[in-house]
Structure formats: C-alpha cells, structure tokens
Amino acid sequence: MELVILIRDVPLVEEYRGGILENVHNGIVCGVNEKGEVAYRAGDVNHITLLRSAAKPFQAIPIAKRKIDEKFGLNNGEAALFAASHRGEVYHIERLESILQKTGIQENELLTCPTYPLNEEPKFACLSQGKEKRRLFHNCAGKHLGYLALSKDQGYSTHDYYKAEHPAQQEALEVFASLADYPKAQVQLSVDGCGFPVFALPLKNLAIAYLKLACPDLIEDQKTREAVERVTGWMTSSPEIIASHNFICTALLMDENIIAKGGAMGVYGFALKKERLSFSLKVLNGSELVWPLIIASILEQIQYDNPETIDRLHALAPKAIKNDNQLVVGEKRSVFVLNKC
Template structure:
C-alpha cells in the first residue's frame, strides 16, 4: 500500500482515530534515506507549490520592478490567513502594480483566520478576493504577465506563458519531464500539479539548498524566495499556523498545502522531507513533523516545541480538560 499509520488518537484509553499517510526523507544526492509508506505516491502539491510558482516572478525581479517591500513580496508564496496586516500589504501590492482586485481569478471569500473573519463580519464587510489565501500568488502572476506584455486576463489558463513557466520550473527543479506531471485545477482556480512524494522532497531540498539547482537564474530566484519566507514568516500563513512556526527557524524551508501535503528542507543537514496525510488532515501536521525532526536528531528544540504548542499531543475537551492523546506511530521502512 502507498500509506501506513502515521498518527493514532486515543480518548479515555480507547483508540478513536487513525491517520494514515506517507513520509519521505532524502539526502542531498536525492537518495531516499527514510520512508514510511511509499515514496512514489503521487499527490497534488496544492499550496505547497507556491514557492515554486513564485520563481518565474522572482526571476524577473517583479518586486523591484514595482517597488514592493520585501514583506509584500513574501506574499507571492503565501497562504495568508487574512489578518489585517496581510490585507494592508495586498492592497499596497495592487496600488503599486496597478492591478485591480477584480482581475484576480480567485473567488471572493472571508479570511481563513477565525478572528480576522469575525472582525470582517462584525464590520458588515462583504467577501473580497483579497481575503482569499491565494491572492498574493495571483497578484504576483498578474504583475509578471503585465511586465512581460502577456495577457493579464487569462493568466490562470494552463497554456498561458506564466503557467507554462511554472510547470517548466517544477520539472526543472524536480528533475522530471514536463510530460510526466499531471495537471488539475486548484481551489483558487489556477492549474495545480502532481508529483511523487520523492520529487516533492527534492523540491524542498533544493529550495533550502539552492546550490543544488543547476540553472543560475532559477537558483538565484529560489534562494531569494526562500529568504523572504524566512524573513517574513507571519506573511506566509499567520501568527498561529504551522508554516509560520517552522519558517521562524532560518534553517528550514517549509510550506504546506491543502489535503495534508507538506514539504520541508533542512539547510545545515542538507535533507528534504515530504509527507502526505491520506485523509487530508492538517491538524496532525505538528505531531508528524515534530516526530520526524526528533527522529532525525534535529538540534533546534525551540522549533519542535513551537509545533507542540500549536497542537499539543494532549487532546482536551471544550473546557480544556485533558481527555486523551495523539501520538506519531510510524516506523521507518526499508
């Protein structure tokens, strides 16, 4: 089978839930050194693709072309949760680039952050495209299209030059033919690509260690995007989410996507990690990632502790009373 048990959850000593999935770890040569489940399991990257979707934007230095701040440019790779500082930066991007909010192909919605959503409801504000967690990515791709003289209205179509550059970038960094990459449509309406877990692991290894990328322009753009993610971690998600918690550690490149997919690169150790939770759960990400880092002997305990603080392994009821526990149960397979 592609999947194995990753996490078990107990309530009152009784097994209540099991989360299956797969984990893959590669070294700097691209060799799978640890795995749980099948490393060739094919999965859509969803928002874990965002740092790589932003590489064509960074190659053209779109942030410099339009005078964006570094914090604003970080949103090109973000799944922002719609906090006030995210929306302020996004409005600034639209103003500086001359892009209209109506030009974004992502739908109008409310913020993913519950407090931010409640604030907008209390103010009787309507849904907005800028509230969508992918609006930073869309803004960057439209700005690139505008700069290159490509049709800004159709930037979301698979045969558009910007989308062709994105799939070419993924193929280049993962070391696979473009023809081998399945294409679907993501929640925000853009093309979304699928790769085996092992290839996703390679993407994140090279994002953390861009010296492994052969093309100098791609290498520089990847390094720049990765640095922005670490310099402005709260822009990538929000103040209480796993991506931002991991990116506070300058040794890590990290980004998750919908339906349980996650990628991490370790700079000093020169390792790549990817995982997929088969039921799509994001709640068990901290448990799994912390366990992986512990098993690898990762030295930054503060990063591991941040993960456990986000989602403790102790399961509590609505009143905060401990009623059970979750634990990572996967073992490394040959």
C-alpha cells in the same frame, strides 16, 4: 532474491479517548538526501501526490526571475505574499492593498472568489463590522497578484493568466519539473481551489524539489538558482506572511535553517539547510491538524538539534485531547517509524 513488500501507507498519528482508539491518520513520509536519494521512508514514496499550495514557492520563481518586486518597489513582506497562503490578518491585507497600489492592478482582475478571511478573528471582525467578502481575502490572492504583475510586466495577456497554457504557467511548470528531477510531460495537472493549475507527481520528487529550495547550490541554472534564493529570502524574512501567527508554516520558517510550505488535503514539504535533507509527507485523509505532530516526530527521529522549533510544533498541536470543558480526555500519538534507507 530478497522479496520486498511495498506498504502503500502507514499509520502516522493515532488518537485515543479514554484509552480507546478513536481515530487513525494514515499517510506517507519521504526524506531525501543531498544526492536526491531516498534516505528515509514510511510508506510508498512513489505515491502520486497533488501539491496544492505546497507548490507556491515554485510558482513564485518566474516572478522572482523577472525581479517583479524590484520593478514595482515591493518590500520583502509584500513579495512574500507571492508564495503565501495568507490567513487574512490585518498585516496581510495591508500588504496586499499596497501591492494593488504599487502595481496598478485592480482587485476585480483577480480570479480568486470573494470570501472572508480564514482566521477566526479577522473573519469575525469583518462580519461584525458588516464588511463584504473580498477577492483579497482569499488565501491565494498573493499568488494571483504575482502572476498579474508578471503578466503586465512581460506583456502577457492578463485575462487568462491562470490557465495552464499561459506562458507564465508553462514556465512555472517547466522550472518545477526541472527542480523535481521529473519529466515535464509526466507531471499530471488538475485545477486547484483558486483556479490555478495544480501539479501532481511522486512524493519523493516533491522532496527532491524542496531540497533545491534549501540548497540552491544544487541548481545548475544560474538564473533559476538566483530566483530560488530570492523566493526563499522573501519567505524567511517574513515568516508570518506565509501563513500567520500560530500556524505551522510560520512556526517552521522562524527557524532560519528551514524552508517549508504546506498545501490543502494534507500535503507538506520542508527542507533543512545544514543537514541537506528534505521531507515530503501526505496525510491521506487530508487532515492538516496533525502536521505539527508528524513533523515534530520527523525532527525528533533524525535528532534535529533545534529543540525550540520542535517545542513550537508541539505547542501548535498538543498531544493532550481536551473536551469542551477543557478537561483532558485523551491523547494524540505519533506512531510511525522512519525507515532509514
């Protein structure tokens, strides 16, 4: 019998300064094919992973099933915020305020804590103009508005819309577990930064769930399939809403062949429609800065045929390391090899 040695994680990216190894980002990568089988791996694909905001496309499915966008007259750019981690740009806030107006939701109904925008430019604008922190500035505000709108439409309670036992949250958990081919009772739960339940399950099952986003024909239930098509339609029609310009989720969604969403602490999921492949990854030190380099390497290793997408990723995270004077003093290297299964 052949002895299989399981490697929990592998170096994904190494950073060198003056030829000296300074930092290593270890992690795990999993790729699955259209049969839901592991096709590529680097590290232990059964590693239990908290999804964080990588769950947002799935959390938006109950909203899409009830066609909340149509009921409240929302356009795609507004509805895309239900699956977004917005960065607080003007085009985000304008759409969030429009959702408030169209749904009648009050900003103080959101659980999200008042904060400033994540992107530096809108944050500086708020500070320089003396603007106060707002609940809408929180990067999860769109998701919270979606659940408030859904609760109002369905007659659910709104004061506890974020609790795990709320019917909308239970529906999201059930549909996600189904898409991930994982028992609902075994999905582990914690609390996300914004107060929502956060799911945890093996990394390979996250990849399986993302596969269904890109290939909804694999979903047996018609209502769920149509809802997934609705959510991914919002995302691909308004990629800048899902994150912002110069950010990886938007850069990937600009490719009409890709569905993608990341979450805090280094977790990412993306899927390729034509190739009927999906990938999930976890950077174990939680870094998001190396995502573009890792995903570019994945696409290069599988010989993805859209060089423009790969170029966008490299532009987001150049290999060259520059110091404060913008002098090149080192480099970042993708060092993992996908093992084909």
